[in-house]
């Protein structure tokens with residue numbers, strides 16, 4: 001079992017075109033509201049996939065299915081070659097540790113300070129950290145998002161943009177191999193958005209992460225994307241690079257870029 | 259009607275699952291000891307002022323109200339014993355539990371409800387941390403342990419209130435009052451009454467957690483969770499009390 005795992009790991013590390021995330025025929029509905037009607041997508045190792053789509057089209061639901069937060073009605077969801085719809089909680093948790101998830105509204109723990117928010121996961125998953133090492137790690141990720149002096153603040157004392165950046169720091173603290181960003185730049189000013197986009201690229205290069213980025217911010221999409229997908233009516237409506245989709249024949253697709 | 263019945267069965271099923279999960283997870287590591295102690299502090303220590311005031315008033319009022327009746331039969335010397343018995347067997351446990359349902363159940367319901375709505379519980383889950391263990395197990399354990407302690411505390415304060423009430427009309431030393439009280443209480447008065455407070459505590463925590471954990475999306479569901487936690491917990495306390503009294507009758 002263990003041997004098998006390390007084997008696939010080394011394979012993905014050497015072969016750039018092995019998909020790390022593979023979704024096949026994903027369906028999900030809430031009562032009569034059919035949100036996803038057969039999503040197919042795959043993301044290769046080290047790739048940044050941007051997902052666009054109107055509000056309510058099911059972008060957030062798609063990545064929530066990917067980490068097992070929302071249980072899909074039908075379909076195959078393969079992460080690191082494991083179908084997460086077919087494994088138990090313990091196995092799922094082993095995969096979740098390797099995935100970072102940035103929530104649309106940051107979802108910081110209100111009752112904890114910024115330091116505790118970041119230390120919460122770190123303490124539980126990295127064993128044998130001394131308090132000093134813990135503090136260093138926390139300060140390092142905070143510096144990455146440019147908020148080193150917010151370490152003792154409570155989430156209620158932070159502005160929306162600061163919350164988002166702390167959320168980002170919390171997402172990245174375990175150095176995940178896959179990062180799912182749900183609107184990382186929404187609600188930030190253009191300069192900060194730009195910095196966040198740079199940060200995403202930095203992380204991708206430094207940690208060789210694979211990411212899915214959901215966004216409405218076309219500047220961020222242009223800057224970070226290797227490939228884009230547009231969601232419409234529960235399916236992937238269009239797919240391609242930024243330049244390709246910008247010149248698409250489909251007027252609806254082009255309207256995203258104007 | 260059928261839909262109504264179906265909803266009830268649906269709820270019963272969910273509550274049962276929620277409760278069995280507690281017993282499955284309370285014994286398996288990792289143990290969230292720090293959070294448990296924090297919850298004990300919040301639930302126990304922070305409820306002390308409220309329990310002190312209500313406990314004192316219960317004892318005082320009970321004494322003042324019963325005095326005239328007992329005086330009619332010339333049985334005023336029974337007063338301390340009678341007040342102590344009613345306090346220990348019934349009034350202190352039920353009133354304290356109701357107060358806790360109002361303060362603790364609603365507090366937990368609102369706290370977990372807002373964590374649910376703002377996706378904080380989801381955030382723990384994707385970070386591979388068991389939110390049930392961290393949030394629910396610690397809180398249910400804390401209420402199960404702290405509510406009985408609060409009841410014992412209320413017993414004591416209530417009897418002191420009774421002493422003050424008694425002294426408004428007659429002159430009894432605290433020592434004599436205490437010995438009169440102790441003479442009239444037996445093990446069988448204390449034991450069943452204490453056992454039932456553990457159940458009160460358990461359900462106060464469990465219902466608060468359940469309502470919060472099951473909160474739907476949207477901020478108004480936070481208020482609903484807190485509100486229905488209080489209502490359900492209060493009702494449950496009366497039902498448990500009734501069952502406990504029947505059982506005590508049967509066995510003792």
Ligand SMILES: Nc1ncnc2c1ncn2[C@@H]1O[C@H](COP(=O)(O)OP(=O)(O)OP(=O)(O)O)[C@@H](O)[C@H]1O
Pocket residue numbers: 030033035053054055056057058059060061062104475
């Ligand atoms: N827990 C839920 N219960 C019922 N319906 C839900 C639930 N979560 C999402 N939905 C529905 O699923 C649809 C897609 O939601 P989703 O959050 O994925 O949208 P989105 O594409 O992320 O939109 P936005 O850009 O506004 O974030 C919406 O129509 C929403 O009403």
Ligand SMILES: [Mg+2]
Pocket residue numbers: 059060061104182
């Ligand atoms: Mg969304």
